Amino acid sequence: MSEPFRIRTRIDLDADGKQFGTLDVPHSSNESAWGALRVPIVVIKHGRGSTLLCTGGNHGDEYEGPIAIARLIRELDPAAVQGRLILLPSLNLPAARIARAWSPSNAPCSQNTSIQRACGAQASSIGPVTRST
Numbered sequence: 001m002s003e004p005f006r007i008r009t010r011i012d013l014d015a016d017g018k019q020f021g022t023l024d025v026p027h028s029s030n031e032s033a034w035g036a037l038r039v040p041i042v043v044i045k046h047g048r049g050s051t052l053l054c055t056g057g058n059h060g061d062e063y064e065g066p067i068a069i070a071r072l073i074r075e076l077d078p079a080a081v082q083g084r085l086i087l088l089p090s091l092n093l094p095a096a097r098i099a100r101a102w103s104p105s106n107a108p109c110s111q112n113t114s115i116q117r118a119c120g121a122q123a124s125s126i127g128p129v130t131r132s133t
């Protein structure tokens with residue numbers, strides 16, 4: 001039986017305000033069998049309400065989403081929100097750092113590999129939170 005796919009974050013998804021952090025996606029490499037791929041995350045929350053998940057940069061050479069989400073992060077006052085925004089500006093940060101569609105290792109970040117599982121797992125783990133708010 002395989003272990004469940006677990007993503008960790010130090011961010012309290014229920015706390016009001018603007019929080020910056022990472023999703024730590026399990027990732028084995030030659031450097032560390034127990035490593036993690038870090039995906040930037042910002043949560044902006046104020047009071048109770050619905051949750052909106054915004055993602056960008058599934059491919060590292062797609063700039064519009066990360067730029068729009070970064071602008072939202074800089075400019076949005078949490079007091080203007082009723083509910084929660086979960087913002088993932090760069091799903092494929094290793095690829096974005098080299099301005100290429102695919103991750104340099106082609107293992108942790110490319111389509112149909114762990115980052116998509118990560119996003120799927122994150123979305124499903126956020127689901128119960130969104131339904132409860």
Ligand SMILES: [Zn+2]
Pocket residue numbers: 058059062
């Ligand atoms: Zn794409």
